[in-house]
Amino acid sequence: MKLDNIRLVLMETSHPGNIGGCARAMKNMSLERLYLVNPLYFPDPDADARAVGAIDVLERAVVCASLQEAVQDCAVVVGTSARHNRRIGNLVLDPKACAERIALESEAAQVALVFGREHSGLSNEELGLCNYLLTIPCNEAFSSLNLAAALQVVCYELFMQTRRTDTDSQATPQGELATGHEMDLFYQHMEQALVDVEFIKAKNPRKTMRRLRRLYNRAQLEKMELAILRGIFNAMQKLADRGR
Amino acid sequence: MKLDNIRLVLMETSHPGNIGGCARAMKNMSLERLYLVNPLYFPDPDADARAVGAIDVLERAVVCASLQEAVQDCAVVVGTSARHNRRIGNLVLDPKACAERIALESEAAQVALVFGREHSGLSNEELGLCNYLLTIPCNEAFSSLNLAAALQVVCYELFMQTRRTDTDSQATPQGELATGHEMDLFYQHMEQALVDVEFIKAKNPRKTMRRLRRLYNRAQLEKMELAILRGIFNAMQKLADRGR
Structure with a gap:
């Protein structure tokens, strides 16, 4: 897993606060490559405010005119999608399965994770550019996650995956046990x-x-x-x- | 795993928008029991705005004067904590391990997950009320997650656990836990x-x-x-x- 080879792409985000929240969520999980396709307001003071210490991620964000442009050098494109888009037919992964799957692919190639518009998600044409779909399991009666919250969950699983492959100690360091x-x-x-x-x-x-x-x-x-x-x-x- | 027996407790939240974001994150993951200990502003229009369709969670939120009051009927209390608090010495779990551990406990007893203040977290006295600590693994150089984002990750793992537990339940049946x-x-x-x-x-x-x-x-x-x-x-x- 090479987090440096993974970019997060936000489609036509309408609330700049969400862009800032996404930048913070990314940096918390050691992901720093943000692409913005036609953001409604950017740069914007609301984005900066929500980014807190992740202003640098915003400053280095790449603004593109289309999803195609944002992912043109990517070998793997994953589109996030609400549950009901399943019928599109791509392979649907949950965040952990997605992290597992792109762990290897990100070693040698560029990978994009694409998040749709706050209200309308990704168009069918945009979904057509995706190799996989990513869906966050949730309450079916209330399934619309906030954009930055959804991105936080996805980035968390990517980060957890880096720890899994390290074969490292998940046990908590404690005092020496009695014999x-x-x-x-x-x-x-x-x-x-x-x-x-x-x-x-x-x-x-x-x-x-x-x-x-x-x-x-x-x-x-x-x-x-x-x-x-x-x-x-x-x-x-x-x-x-x-x-x- | 009984999500109905699990409450989320927010300590002295200073930004009401975060309370709304938490309500939404909870409801997305089928968790609806919100406790607020001395919120700075509540109710508040910013909380309502960020809650979107989870206003009902805010309306049913229980406002308390102390953490003790919020968890007095709970057999298990989990405190979220930044990595550096490890030295306090309680058992430290990541979100998935926490979800696995409270899966059984929540079947028969009340469980509280406690989130500290935006800037100062939980006091040592408050941590003393906790049976476990929960830490979200993250970038050590930028480890402060937004409150609602952190809560989203934790609730996501709880929800994922409901999907896992359907088959297994091999842990030892024990006596009723002290409150x-x-x-x-x-x-x-x-x-x-x-x-x-x-x-x-x-x-x-x-x-x-x-x-x-x-x-x-x-x-x-x-x-x-x-x-x-x-x-x-x-x-x-x-x-x-x-x-x-």
Whole structure:
């Protein structure tokens, strides 16, 4: 996946605020190549305001007179489309499937993702220039996403795809986990402390201990957390000693 | 996955247009329960304008005075957070992992997804109320997503999850989870018991309590487990009383 080879094309956008929102959404996801086909107002202060820190994306935006011009050097063109356009017959992808599919293609070739007009989408002629259609699954009773919101979802999936191919760690870095042996000692200590404070009887600790084991096993204690809890057991035992 | 049991909570939103954008993004993805904690302007014509066909979501929005109030009946609270807050230490999920994790939980319990203020996010105290953190992976050099755009991505993954879960549900059935309010009382009780047994000083319990909160939030206490732990706190306090 080469995000640099992917351009986002907006068709005849009528609200300049949406152009700014799209620029911000793109840059958030490391996509910076914006093409504008006949924008109604551009440049425009509303676009700048919504772009916030992505003004540079607006400044480098390429303004074109037609979709054909915007995608002429592209090997793959993906058109976003509302669900009902399915009948056009192109292959319809959801955003994740689209990201997966263009991951390889973008390595060596230019790829365009095209977003239609706010109210009327893409014309049949424009859809005819597209190799695939991209549809964002949604509530069928209320399926019109805001342009910048739709573009945000698509760019998010592209960015997620770059992380998938990196074979990298999606696990969260946390403190070092306690070992099995440390957990054994922990449970022994806990049981003795609970006997000492007379919460459980030495004779029959089974059920309570089983529930507590389940809880702390599930939590996967870090060494540091285990140390705090054992500190608490020590404090309980010191107090119990004093009471004797 | 029961989308009806999932609420979206916006903290002290300063731009009413964002509230409208969020309402639209929610309804696009079949989520309709919006909670607003101290919105700066609401209701507001800018919110209505950006909501387009989701005015009904705004009309039914619940306005609260605090995050605590907004999530008091929730068993699971997820806080959205920028990447750098990782050091707080809660379990950090990306939007897809979050959707997978709350798919089952939302079947039987109330779940809240909390979005922080446009500029300052969530406070540490508010993050302390959260069981998980949700972070949207993005360009680290430009990581501030627009509020409605971030919410769109999260709602999109929730909606996608409804399409996935139709077949599978292999996770372990567990007991009923403690609510946010029960967890509040639990932490108050814990803190007092730890002061009583002289494990922490009443003056400065911060760091230890933060670590313990993190542990028990991660574990997602069941009501039964919470009852056992409070029983232990009672035993500790009885012993401390006796020692005086």
